[in-house]
Amino acid sequence: MSVDKEVAEYTAKTSRSRALHEEALAVMPGGNSRTTTFFDPYPFYIQRGQGAHVWDADGTDRIDFNGNYTSLILGHAHPDVVKAAQQAAEHGLSFPGPTEHEIRLAELLKRRVPSVESLRFTNSGTEATMNAVRLARAFTGRPKIAKFEGAYHGTHDWVMVSVGGDPKAGGSRKRPKSVAWSAGLPPAVLKHVVVLPWNDPEACEQILEAEAAHLACLIVDPLLCNAGLIAPAEGFLQRLRASTERHGIVLIFDEVISFRVAWGGAQERLGVRPDLTTFGKIIGGGLPVGAFGGRTDVMNFYDPRKGGARISHGGTFNANPVTMAAGVATLNAVTPEAYTRLDALGERLRGGVTRLLAATRRKGQATGMGSLFWLHWTAEPLTDWRSARPKDAEAPLRVFLGLLNEGVLLTQRGLGACSLAMTDEDVDRLINALARVVARA
Ligand SMILES: Cc1ncc(COP(=O)(O)O)c(C=O)c1O
Incomplete structure (x- = not known):
């Protein structure tokens, strides 16, 4: 699916957020106070978060691998x-x-x-x-x-x-x-x-x-x-x-x-x-x-x-x-034992992505350490900022929007984090959602 089709599906699901964004435009440049969280056509407004999930203004539930840009190591509202x-x-x-x-x-x-x-x-x-x-x-x-x-x-x-x-x-x-x-x-x-x-x-x-x-x-x-x-x-x-x-x-x-x-x-x-x-x-x-x-x-x-x-x-x-x-x-x-669990979640995720890409013969890789990961859409070795810049500039956005439509939240550029509120099944949900996004790309 193209970015345009992912956007169309996203806008169809987020009418209340679109209305709130219109209101925001009247009082803030671009309707926004935080460059990082903005994406076209508009970000969805978050109403609440609990554990590994967030719900938007239209009531859609998404599993949150963004975690306020990696801040929420225990998940929401611990x-x-x-x-x-x-x-x-x-x-x-x-x-x-x-x-x-x-x-x-x-x-x-x-x-x-x-x-x-x-x-x-x-x-x-x-x-x-x-x-x-x-x-x-x-x-x-x-x-x-x-x-x-x-x-x-x-x-x-x-x-x-x-x-x-x-x-x-x-x-x-x-x-x-x-x-x-x-x-x-x-x-x-x-x-x-x-x-x-x-x-x-x-x-x-x-x-x-x-x-x-x-x-x-x-x-x-x-x-x-x-x-x-x-x-x-x-x-x-x-x-x-x-x-x-x-x-x-x-x-x-x-x-x-x-x-x-x-x-x-x-x-x-x-x-x-x-x-x-x-x-x-x-x-x-x-x-x-x-x-x-x-x-x-x-x-x-x-x-x-x-x-x-x-x-x-x-x-x-x-x-x-x-x-x-x-x-x-x-x-x-976040006890010393908790890091073993966070590492295991991160490894499950990176391993699952690697296996998915191999099985579908897609070019890509997951970098990261412990609970942190980043999805890249190239198979070339990544050694620095220049090599890690996406060759297909649209790919990260396409995947981000695709995952949003599948009920999974990441960051726009591909960075994500597992939290202690997550289960193995939550990680598998991301892998399965990614499989569907990749299949229709
Ligand atoms: C490595 C690093 N340093 C500094 C900052 C700035 O932190 P803050 O957003 O709390 O100002 C960030 C934010 O993402 C970061 O990732």
Whole structure:
């Protein structure tokens, strides 16, 4: 089936969402506050979620492998999390001072992630990476930052560089140019952001060495989660660790998504200790959240005692008690054993997709680790953002819409996540739905 036919079926099923979208257009540009969740012709409006399911405004039930872009590791409205949030809310929604909930969530994170000796909370992953980058500059006294081509770290200026768009604009694969990913980025940003090629250790080492005197940090999403979930080649992160250490460059792991692959995050699973780590998504149990932390000597730039912090970090809702309580309940529910279950769900899914593609002789593959997966529509080896860009630009959207029509929700580009609310049958439902979508493509 073509995209047009999938769209026609989708619009026939979502009349109430279409009406709501019309209302939204009158008050918001494109009717929308969140670029990521928009798709043509209009997104469906979600009325409620429970466990592994969401229901839209027309009452259609879909199984949710999007999980608010991988945030909901326990699924929707987990009773422990709802209860914790309700109890916290009953005592007041926000205060002009700290609460005990903040200490408890910080303790849980520190216990799980040994590189995080000390941490602070924010309201989003974007704020977490923004603070981590600023902190690295303050600590090293150097102005530039390095990031990987294709890597997404949120929506502040310093990281909206070389995230998407046409790879030709980036020039050489081995020495990519900094390319603005958004209108409104000042040219100074491009001069201060060095872009590296994923999974090319020699090229990275050369660039880091050449730029070292000016480089404050290297920010790395250890699984390149938003550019196709392209795993680091054996030893790649270790070489980045050695190189950054040699040159006094602060190594930041952005674990906003990848934290969900193990009790101690991707850094535990891959055996690399960064200087700083950023968090978001699952640590707030579904409420707005972010955190950044790491070496105490670095984090101390935020210590407000003895004459004041060297970096100011206000935030009316930082460490909001309801979020902190929901985060504590979530992390307590995701026990070490839970990761075995999440891994098994992810493996079942990736294995099922692989078998389906082989049986139907379709070109494609499922990348990912633990509960995270990404469906690609090429059989070629995927090593970096450039190779993972879809050759048939329409394929991910066709599959996304096709799955929506089959009652399965993914992200538009192919990223998905299993939650602890899911059963093996839920995973099989995705595989069977995908089989029908592939058959009619
Ligand atoms: C790796 C990574 N870093 C940072 C962010 C930004 O987090 P937030 O959307 O909470 O600002 C995201 C969001 O998807 C992310 O995936």
